[in-house]
Amino acid sequence: MAEVVKFTPQDFKSDQEVKWCPGCGDHAILSSVQKALPEVASTLHYTKERFVFVSGIGCSSRFPYYMNTYGFHGIHGRAAAIATGVKVANPTLSVWEITGDGDALAIGGNHFIHAVRRNIDINIILFNNEIYGLTKGQYSPTSKMGVITKTSPFGTVEHPFRPGELVIGAQGKFFARSLDAEVKLSTEILVEAAKHDGTSVVEMLVNCVIYNDRTHANFTDKDVREDRVIVLRHGEKMLFGKNKDKGLILDGQALRLKVVTVGQDGYTLDDILVHDATNPNPGLHMMLVNMEYPELPVALGVIRKVKDTTYDDNVRDQVLDVQKKAKIHSMDELLRSGETWEVK
Template sequence: MEEQYTNYTPQDFKSDQEVRWCPGCGDHAILNAVIKALPEVSKELKYDMERYVFVSGIGCSSRFPYYVNTFGFHGIHGRAAAIATGVKVANPTLSVWQVSGDGDALAIGGNHFIHAVRRNIDINILLFNNQIYGLTKGQYSPTSPLGAITKTSPYGTVEHPFRPGELVIGAQGKFFARSLDVDVKLTKEILVEAAKHDGTSVVEILQNCVIFNDGAYSHITDRENREDRVIVLRHGEKMIFGKNRDKGLVLSGLSLKVVKIGEGGFTMDDILVHDAYNPNPGIHMMLANMQYPDYPVALGVIRNVKDSTYDDNVRDQVLEVMKNSKIKCVDDLLNSGDTWEL
């Protein structure tokens, strides 16, 4: 008889709660991608529904646990990574998903975020990046572009923004991917890969806030120009892009360079092949940092490297200590030091 987890459908992962995001918000598409990805994750990894836990902090994205039919924890501002870490270490068999916005994860939650990445805890972090604080009505965030005019920067921000990919890889991150909210199919594909990765996976989803930052990514999301302005990376495939699939990336010295195939002496043989599994983060960092108009924006799984995880290391250490310890019970502990009779 076929196991239940092979028969799940997206409908199984929809909760009965009313989804309360603004009409047109990119969060709707991300939710759609997640509930489409979870049945495939369950089938590939043989996970029952009871293994999933969604953890969030504060923000529009942080309503997410209410909208998926799984276990969930709606935490406090910036602490989603700390809670997700505790859940995973306490019960390593769970599939833990953290949902955070760019403000929740990278401002008040920045320290928790980088250390979860550094420790390589086996959690999946979905970073909804709309470059604004949406729930609190339009203040600039850690990813708002320099000069952005917002409620708290009426003359333009004077701060340089974080680049989430650079931050993740700089914190020794082993998995980083990026998608667009409007591309549900690609987001689903990435989420399945993130779930299969053993360690911290960070998926940055470029998400539109229709109310306070509408069109932040329109230069790369509109159908007319998207194929010329983004590059979808897949391990083992050539780094080519464009409507006519005639543009590609080559290494020029220590930098990436966009070339047109068939011009300037460049052929298909010159185009780089994406190696997401390369432990050296150099090319991955350059890919994560590419920005339009000088480069296409990189989408897909940019980095996917195996390494030991925090939760596995904790388990192995505890087992080793238990194996070698002379203390096997509470009585052994109470009698392990100096004792006196009074």
């Protein structure tokens, strides 16, 4: 067996100048990816040549230029279609789709949900800053209702998508969420996404300092973050808070999640739910992805990770099965099959 090459984050940095705005959360996500890939390569025994980054249009979609890997900068909303083609054509590649909340969920919405439904073995990183940044501040499918933007001067009247809800509704098997500033957590999540066999969707909550500054601030600011977000890890209690004494329970009568404090009102550690990311039943996972502050903490980490067959594996198996059963094995046999005529 060939010796496994040990990579560093520097090995995945291109020589291109990063042209995102200073302070943009995209910088932190780029760092997280470049930190994750050496571990992915080491764990899965991948060479650099096996990594491909595909993007659509938007601020996030400049990403392939900043990676020292193969890349494809596509057109608006079509990153999922291109990534699907790349993976099916060469299943040995580790394909990463970089997209934004506008690129993926508006013009690219149909491609997005069907990539998830088909469970193609690609990794989708969805940058969610709740705005169209590249085109200068129009509201997006994830913008909060009532927000004032260039295209909603009196406040948007549309209900926003929740990406996690959309993924699970499309029969998604892997969904995770992180913050741009949480580089360590993001790196950990991206490694798990790469190891998952099937479509992985990682929603990155990003801050656009120019057109939608502090859109996530009510739960991401450092002085409140511990009490307003919960980091979920498979097999561990759903605890959060500065003192790790707040937890989630399932209110059986109301069939909803509820925050309690351990040691108060008779609640003990035994009452707190244990996170099971591998449960095929999406019910609790749907509740977790839909949690919003102030009623509930915002969930980060790998929320859903369920094994299932993948589109690319099913295509491969079908081709092999057809080849095995086929009565025609060459073009010559095909041309001479069925009804034939001799021309004189």
